[in-house]
Amino acid sequence: MTALLSLERINTFYGAVQAHFDLALEVEAGRIVCLLGGNASGKSTTMKVILGLLRPRSGTVRFDGMVISGLTTPQIIRRGIGSVPEARRLFAAMTVRENLLMGAYARRDAGAVAADYERVLGLFPRLRERLAQRAGTLSGGEQQMVAMARALMGRPRLICMDEPTMGLSPLYVDRVLELIRTINGEGVTVFMVEQNASLALQIAHFGYVLQTGRIVLAGTAKELLHDPRIRDAYLGGRQAA
Ligand SMILES: Nc1ncnc2c1ncn2[C@@H]1O[C@H](COP(=O)(O)OP(=O)(O)O)[C@@H](O)[C@H]1O
Ligand SMILES: [Mg+2]
Structure with missing residues (x-):
């Protein structure tokens, strides 16, 4: 199966500071895929690269088989990518x-x-x-x-969300997660960035873990939830199942 979205060997810089190191990931059509990682690991930068807000120094972003890296943000949105930015930006x-x-x-x-x-x-x-x-x-x-x-x-085929549950009360966290599931159920593929791994993995099918600009772990939500490296780094000992 070909991916709806793929990032291939992406290297991104802010001036002299490198934010992505050969970043590669795929989002299959119909799925909820999460990108996990601590603060400053490069999650929001990944969103900016997908949406054309920041141009990587090298690497390729493909959407539905077509190269979209190099297009402008309005062109990318018109191809069918919707964005829910960090801190909502209404x-x-x-x-x-x-x-x-x-x-x-x-x-x-x-x-x-x-x-x-x-x-x-x-x-x-x-x-x-x-x-x-x-x-x-x-x-x-x-x-x-x-x-x-x-x-x-915008009738997106793919919706990209940057930390959708950040700063919300527990009641709204559950509501937002449920809505993400509903949206996915309507046929919209979801790529979400989250610092809170235990929340994201409740609804995601697949996840990647980013650490200082590198993917260090990838797997199904089930695999990640049971991976001791995830448990220790992102879920806290309490979550051990
Ligand atoms: N506008 C910017 N200028 C310079 N450095 C930046 C900028 N935005 C992010 N960075 C740096 O890039 C790295 C990744 O940041 P970011 O993608 O925002 O991380 P995350 O969303 O995972 O917290 C960090 O080291 C951050 O300091
Ligand atoms: Mg961020």
């Missing part, structure tokens, strides 16, 4: 409705956009009650839902 002064419609800015099929708007609100009924509210006044969990809903408005 348009705080705009309403929920306006934020959602911004997610469809690259689309020209107005009729389908209207249908998707209804479909997305069906997935996030809570947002329907908040359509006229300014996004900046919502709770963290609600903002995360707006960011996810906004990404879905």
